[in-house]
Structures are given as structure tokens and as C-alpha cells.
Amino acid sequence: MAIQKLHSYALPAAQEIPLNKVSWAFDPQRAALLIHDMQQYFLGFWGDNSPLIEKVVENIAALRQFCKQNNIPVYYTAQPSTQSDEDRALLNDMWGPGLTRSPDQQRVVAALAPDESDTMLVKWRYSAFYRSPLEKMLKETGRDQLIITGVYAHIGCMITATDAFMRDIKPFMVADALADFSREEHLMALRFVAGRSGRVVMTEELLPLPASKAALRTLVMPLLDESDEPLDDENLIDYGLDSVRMMALAARWRKAHHDIDFVMLAKNPTIDAWWALLSRGVKS
Template sequence: MSIPKLESYTLPAVDELPENKVQWVFEPARAALLIHDMQNYFLNFWGSDSPLIRQVVENIARLRAQCKALGIPVFYTAQPNQQSDEDRALLNDMWGPGLNRHPDQQQITDALAADDQDIVLTKWRYSAFHRSDLEQRLQTMGRNQLLITGVYAHIGCLTTATDAFMRNIKPFMVADALADFSREEHLMALTYTAGRSGKVVTTEDLMLLPESKSALRAMILPLLEDDDEPEDDENLIDYGLDSVRMMALAARWRMAHPEIDFVALAKNASVDGWWSLLSGEVKA
């Protein structure tokens, strides 16, 4: 009756992801992040050192850090460690008493612990919207996109995505920031979302900004036509960076920093110059 012992699996690769029926664009000013049920109780079914959970936690942490930097609100769901039979109702029939038997495992995993600015919602059913004010909070904040991460992909995460869709909130299921009972069920959740209720994306799709100067440099080097590598203070245009690629970068980064445009990148066309723009050290 309880959740079974779970085994790690390889996260779906980009070329395995289902084709999206919608082409929604991630808008940081309209988005919120949901970290769904990443409580020790649910993670412990994979054991204490699961490579799957390590990767998922790492990806969620990256997204959370970027959301913090961009002013995107972060929500968590967490079941309480004491739930009456009336509260659990049919969950008892399907899963047994759940956290009631393991109240010491109620906490969200330390690597993703919420801070004072985050909003932790009490979770009562599969959907994060059930018996919570999530919808009202999103409306008040002017947010109509929900980035969904956590466990389990084909149960609470999928139900929340479908519920969001029915409330005119655009769900983005982050394929490599989810975990599930099995790879097959994980892919099933992604396939249903992509074709019926939302958009499937990867962590990298949502990482609008490089996380360090070295990451910025690694992003730029493949775009240069010259085989020689520039120093961080050298002009990238002299190394074959063309205007089309620069415009593409400007369009991506402008979603996070509206003041950054093609002209700003052209005027500061070096690794140092762009890193200063992205980190807010100089104005565009």
C-alpha cells in the first residue's frame, strides 16, 4: 500500500523529450518556481545516495539560484507530518498513512531548504492548488507561468500542471528537475504534459544567464569563427563573432535584463565587458 522502494535511472535526454504542442516563451517577469514535495520522506524511497536525486537536486538548486537573482518567486509544497484520517481520506486507501508513520522525515531536503522569502504551501492532495492559496498568490504577483520541479513527476507534478492549465496558468515541466517511480512513468508525465496541458523544458532552457564568467566564456567560444581564443578583455568581434549571433544572445539576455540590447553588447564586446553587463557592474 505504501510507496515502493525506488531505483535510480538515467534522466531523459534532450532528444528523448516529447514534442511540445505549444510554443510558450519563458518570461521571468511572469513566472514562479514550484519545488514540489522535495521532503526527506519522499526522497528516502531511493535510499541515502541516489545519483538520480543528486542530479535532480542540483538542477533544482541551479534554477532556484537563478530565480532568486531574477526576482522570480519561489514556492514549495510540503505535506504536514500529522494528518487526520479526514484530511487524508482516500490517500489512506491508495498509499497508507504516509508521513504519519515517519514525522521525523517531514523536512524539505537540506540542499533545497526554503529561506524567509520563499513561500511554503501545506500539501493535502496531488495538486498544489488543492486547499492552498497558490492561485490567489500568483494572481496578486502578476504571475501566470509556473515552473514545476520535484517529485513525483507522474503524480503530484503532473496533476499540478494539469490543474494550473485549467486555471489559465501556463505550466512548464522541467524534465531534468523531476524524479519519478520509474523512467517510463517519468516520460509518460512529460508526454502527457507536452501534448495536453503544458510545455516540457530542461533546466538549461531556463538558464537565461551564465552562472559565472567561466561559464560565459564557455558559451561564447563556440560562436567565434577564429580558432584562436581571445583574452577576456579582447574584442570578440575581432575573433569572428558575427552580428546574428550577438543579436541572439541579446534577445536571450534581455528576458532577464531588459536594458541589455545589441548596441550594449557591441559597445562592450569582450568577456569582461559582457560579464560586467550581466552582473550589473556597468549600465548598458
């Protein structure tokens, strides 16, 4: 009845993202971030020093920082430390007393701790919209896109995405900023949302700049036609990168570095040269 001990697994990679039925463009001016149930209690089932949770927390933190920098509102869900039988109702049958047995673990993990500008929502059921002002607050601020991160992918996160869709709010499920009971259930949740209620994306797709040279390579590789991978100092055009895709990258990266344009990228189209441009001002 209660959640059993969970184990780390490899997060979905970009090439494993299911085909999205919709092609909604992400718009920071219309978006909000949801950090779903990232409480010590729920993460504790993986134990200490879980590589899976460390990476998920890292990705959520990067998205949260981006949202803070771009005036994107951040919402949290958190189950209360005590719940009456009436409030908990059928959850008792399915999961037992849950968090009420460990009220000291109610806090959001320290690396993602909310600040005074964030909104905390009391979580009563799988959907973050149930008995909460989330829909009203989103619509009052002109936000109709919801970035969904957290745990557990195939329960609260997937149900919240579907509920958002039914309220005409476009959900963006961030594949590598979610964790689940298993990799199989994680991928199932992504397939369901991609085909039925939202768009599945990777963290890097929402951030204007890749966080590392490795992340830049991950972003560029799907844009190439050749099966062979270029070295960091090799010309990407020789591997099939076309001008249309390069212009799209320039437009994206110009949001962070206003001097970047197509000519600058085309002058030296290598991973090394582009990382030198993008990492300006980044502390190592």
C-alpha cells in the same frame, strides 16, 4: 500499497524532450517557481547518495537561485507530518499512512531549505492547488506562469500542471528538475504535459547563462545543421550556426552580461570563446 524502493535512472536529455504543442515564451516577470514535495520522506525511497536525486536537487537549486536574483516568488509544497484519517481519506487506500508514519522526515531537504521570503503550502492531495491559496497568491501578484519542479513527475507534478492549465496559469515542467518512480513514468508525464496542459523545458532553457562549458555545448548543438560535433575551438558557423540563432543567443545572454551583442559573438564563434565571455565572474 506503500512506495517501494526506487532506483536512479538517466534524466531525460534535451533531445528526448517531447514536441510541445504550445510555444509559450518564458517571462520571469510573470513566473513563479514551485518546488514540489522535496521532503526527506519522499526522497528517502532512493536511499542515500542517489545520483538521480543529487542532479535534480542541483538543478532545482540553480533555478531557485535564479528566481531569487530576479524577484521571482518561490513556493514549496509539503505534506504535514500528521494527518487525520478525514484529511488523508482515499490516500490511505492508495498509499497507506505515508508520511504520518515518519513525521521526522517531513522537512524539505537541506540543500533546498526554504527561507523567510518563500511560501510554504500545505499539501493535501496530488495538486498543489487543492485546499491551498496558490492560485489566489499567483493572481494577486500578476503571475500566470508556474515553473514546476520536484517529485513525483507523473503524480503530483503532472496533476498540478494540468490543474494550473485549467486555471489559466501556464505550467512549465522542467524535465531535468523532476524525479519519478521510473524513467518510463517520468517520460510519460513529460509527454502528457507537452501534448495536453503545458510546456516541457530543460533547466538550461530557463537560466540566462549555462552553468558550465558542457552545458553551453548542450545548448548550442541543436542549433547546428551539421551532424558532426565541433571541437571547442572550431568555428560554429562552419557547422551551420546562422545569424538569426546567434542573435537570439546574444539577446538571451545580454540579460546577464549587458555588453554581449551579436558582433561580440560573431567575432569569435567558438565554444571556448563564448564560455570565456559567459563565465566572467563565475567562481570555479
